[in-house]
Amino acid sequence: MELLTPDIGLLVWSTLAFLSLMFILKKFAWKPIVDSLDERNSSIADALAEAEKARKEIAELSSRNEEILKEAKEERNNILREANKVKEEIIAEAKTKAQEDAAKIMAAAKEDIEVQKLAVMADMKNAAANLSVEIAEKVLTRELSSKGEQEKYISELAAKANLN
Amino acid sequence: MRKFTLFFIATTIFMLAGVVAFGQNHEDEHTSTYAAEDEIHELSHEIHEAEAEFDVATMIMHHIADANEFHIAGDLSMPLPIILFDKLEGVKVFLSSAFHHGHTAVDGFVMDHGVVKKVKGEFPAGSVDVEVHHGEVVFNGEHFETESKSTLLEPSSFYDFSITKNVFTLLLSCIVLILIFVGMARSYKKGNLVPQGIYSALEPLVLFVKEEIAIPNIGEEKYAKFLPYLLTVFFFIWLNNIFGLIPFFPGSANLTGNIALTFLLAFITMIITNVYATKTYWGHIFNPPVPLPLKPLMIPIEIVGIISKPFALMIRLFANISAGHILILSLLSLIFIFKSYFVAPVSIGFVLFMSLLEILVGFLQAFIFTLLSALFIGLAQEDHH
Numbered sequence: 001m002e003l004l005t006p007d008i009g010l011l012v013w014s015t016l017a018f019l020s021l022m023f024i025l026k027k028f029a030w031k032p033i034v035d036s037l038d039e040r041n042s043s044i045a046d047a048l049a050e051a052e053k054a055r056k057e058i059a060e061l062s063s064r065n066e067e068i069l070k071e072a073k074e075e076r077n078n079i080l081r082e083a084n085k086v087k088e089e090i091i092a093e094a095k096t097k098a099q100e101d102a103a104k105i106m107a108a109a110k111e112d113i114e115v116q117k118l119a120v121m122a123d124m125k126n127a128a129a130n131l132s133v134e135i136a137e138k139v140l141t142r143e144l145s146s147k148g149e150q151e152k153y154i155s156e157l158a159a160k161a162n163l164n
Numbered sequence: 165m166r167k168f169t170l171f172f173i174a175t176t177i178f179m180l181a182g183v184v185a186f187g188q189n190h191e192d193e194h195t196s197t198y199a200a201e202d203e204i205h206e207l208s209h210e211i212h213e214a215e216a217e218f219d220v221a222t223m224i225m226h227h228i229a230d231a232n233e234f235h236i237a238g239d240l241s242m243p244l245p246i247i248l249f250d251k252l253e254g255v256k257v258f259l260s261s262a263f264h265h266g267h268t269a270v271d272g273f274v275m276d277h278g279v280v281k282k283v284k285g286e287f288p289a290g291s292v293d294v295e296v297h298h299g300e301v302v303f304n305g306e307h308f309e310t311e312s313k314s315t316l317l318e319p320s321s322f323y324d325f326s327i328t329k330n331v332f333t334l335l336l337s338c339i340v341l342i343l344i345f346v347g348m349a350r351s352y353k354k355g356n357l358v359p360q361g362i363y364s365a366l367e368p369l370v371l372f373v374k375e376e377i378a379i380p381n382i383g384e385e386k387y388a389k390f391l392p393y394l395l396t397v398f399f400f401i402w403l404n405n406i407f408g409l410i411p412f413f414p415g416s417a418n419l420t421g422n423i424a425l426t427f428l429l430a431f432i433t434m435i436i437t438n439v440y441a442t443k444t445y446w447g448h449i450f451n452p453p454v455p456l457p458l459k460p461l462m463i464p465i466e467i468v469g470i471i472s473k474p475f476a477l478m479i480r481l482f483a484n485i486s487a488g489h490i491l492i493l494s495l496l497s498l499i500f501i502f503k504s505y506f507v508a509p510v511s512i513g514f515v516l517f518m519s520l521l522e523i524l525v526g527f528l529q530a531f532i533f534t535l536l537s538a539l540f541i542g543l544a545q546e547d548h549h
Contacts, residue, residue, distance in 0.1 A: 002229065003486065005315035006424035009247075009324045010230060013331040014428050021338045021400065026392035029345035033370060034391065036352035043357070 131160070218500045224493045228418040228486055231278035231329045233260040236413045241265065244332060246280060248273060249323040260326075262291065269294045274301055274310065278329075281310040282322050316424075330425070333417035337403050345399070373398050377535050381542035390541050393436060397429060398534040405485060405526030409519060420529075421485035423478065430478035433537040438470065441544035473540050477533060484529050488522040 135157035139150060234242040243261035250256065256271060263275035272287045273280055276296045283301050285308055294303045301308040313324035327335070348363045359367045373395050378387040404420045419425055449466040452459065495518060498511045 002312075003225070004423055005317045006427045007230060007324075007422070008314050008316060008424075009326060010328065010330050010334075010422060010424040011316065011428060012325060013327075014334055014425050017331075017334050017338050018396075018400065018428060018432070021341060022393060022396045024342055025345055025396050029342075029349045030392045030395050032349035032353055033345070034374065036349075036357060037367070037371065037374075040357040 131157070218497070220494065220497045220501065223497065224490055226277055227416075227493055228421060228489045229279070230417075230422065232275060232280045232324075232326050233263075233265070233278055234329050234332060234413060235278070239265075242413065244329070245327045246273075247325040247327070248280065249325060250282075251321050266296045267293060269301065269303065276310060279312075280324055280326065281312055282320070284309040284311050316427075329417045330419045330422055333404065333407055333414065333419045334425070336414055337400065337407060337419070341396075341399055341403060369399075370395060373534060377531075377538045381535070381538040382545055383542065386545050389440070390436065390538070393432070394534050394538055397432075397537060398530050401429070401481065401533055402527060402530035405530060406523070408485060408489065409522050409526060418486060418489050421482055421489055423482045426478045426482040429481070429533065430474040433477060433540060434470070434474035436537075437474075437540045437544045440541070442547055444546050445544040473536075477536055481529055481533055484525060488518070488525055492518050492522065 135154070139154060139157070232246060233244055236242055241260075243259045246256070246258050246260050246262075248256040253271075256273070258270060260275065262268065262270050263273075263280075266275040266277070269283065269287070269292050271289050272283050274283055274294055274296045275281070276299060281296075281299065283303075287301075287303070287308060292303060294301050296302075296310075299310050301310055311320050311322075312318070313322060314320045344362065344366070348359070348366060351360065351363055358364075374387075374391060377398075378391050378394050381387075382390055401420055404425075407415045408418050408420060410416060449470070450463060452462040452466060454462050492515055495511050495514045499505070499508050
């Protein structure tokens with residue numbers, strides 16, 4: 001029965017001790033411990049969230065990189081294609097121009113030839129005229145001597161003038 | 165873990181060796197007896213036996229009860245302060261060593277098997293030599309009755325506020341808890357969020373009490389107010405359960421198996437439960453949601469429930485821890501009951517097993533007490549739903 005009757009002395013001491021223990025621990029142990037554990041939990045959660053964010057950002061960045069690369073490739077292709085086109089155009093243009101130039105040169109040459117031909121013709125005509133005048137002069141001077149000889153002379157002159 | 169096992173095996177062998185040696189000495193004595201002395205020897209043996217009749221119950225009760233001195237080993241005891249409040253003579257303060265283990269009476273007080281008692285009737289003041297045996301004091305050939313200190317149920321003419329074995333353990337455990345947990349708080353405060361050493365073992369327990377006991381039973385919004393109590397009570401009970409299992413100084417006190425302490429803890433749980441209770445809780449008690457004819461039956465039941473829940477807490481802890489101590493002491497007593505060292509290995513094996521079991525029980529009872537306290541507090545925190 002002694003076991004089942006609470007002893008007053010121990011009861012008083014344990015009340016004092018336990019309550020002081022509770023208040024001391026509450027103030028100097030439980031509060032700081034629980035606070036720092038909460039703080040740690042939230043910092044871990046933050047860090048995890050941040051890591052997730054960073055991961056997403058990296059994924060986004062790499063996808064963008066790919067896009068940029070694709071774009072760059074396309075642009076390069078475009079530039080190449082355009083350059084090819086330009087090259088061909090230039091070649092074609094050069095070709096036509098060369099042809100045109102050649103034609104022009106030919107035309108000019110032809111014209112030149114024509115001009116020269118005309119000049120030669122004029123010269124010849126002049127020479128023929130001069131010759132004719134000379135012949136006529138000579139004929140006129142010889143006309144008095146003989147008629148037969150006159151005709152012979154004319155045909156002689158004519159044969160000479162018929163050089164062209 | 166292997167070192168630990170080795171240590172246990174070594175200890176067991178050591179203890180066995182001691183017991184065996186003791187038994188052999190005894191036998192030697194036996195064989196050296198001369199035939200002529202047989203009769204005398206037998207007689208003295210009988211007397212000896214009668215005197216030292218091993219009273220298991222008394223021994224065990226003595227061990228699990230409180231004491232005014234702290235027995236260390238053999239005749240060595242640690243004296244403890246005796247603080248007595250006599251209703252007639254006022255306060256008396258002295259050290260328990262003044263009793264000379266019960267051979268001296270001080271101002272009409274004696275020590276009977278480690279417990280202070282007051283001598284009834286006319287008894288001289290000051291220190292006198294006496295013989296004390298089971299509540300009886302013999303002084304100058306005269307026999308005197310004794311009176312025990314006041315308890316909550318049986319008042320007497322004096323109160324004992326001494327630093328007893330249990331009070332000593334109580335204060336010691338408080339100091340240990342303060343050192344450990346204030347140290348733990350400091351280690352966090354240094355900005356070091358990762359626990360080290362013993363703190364890394366205690367941190368999961370703190371979290372366990374918070375996340376597995378407080379929050380599920382009381383609720384996310386309200387648990388914080390009660391957490392300091394739950395944490396304190398958990399670690400206090402656990403540490404003292406473990407202290408009680410240490411078979412030598414400064415352990416061995418049966419503090420958590422003492423009804424005064426379990427009464428206090430259960431009482432605090434009851435106070436917290438009812439002081440912070442919500443209207444819904446009181447509504448359930450004084451206006452239970454049952455048909456009108458049942459109300460006269462239900463209301464007293466609910467009112468009894470206020471007391472019976474903490475009462476169960478008090479008895480559970482007290483009974484479990486005391487039972488563990490009684491069991492271990494009984495198993496050890498087997499050696500002395502059978503007076504044979506062949507029983508020792510069996511006995512010690514069982515004690516070892518029980519001690520390991522008691523380590524588990526010590527934790528379990530701390531957990532159960534805390535869990536049920538949280539549950540009762542949580543039940544009184546319910547709002548309308």
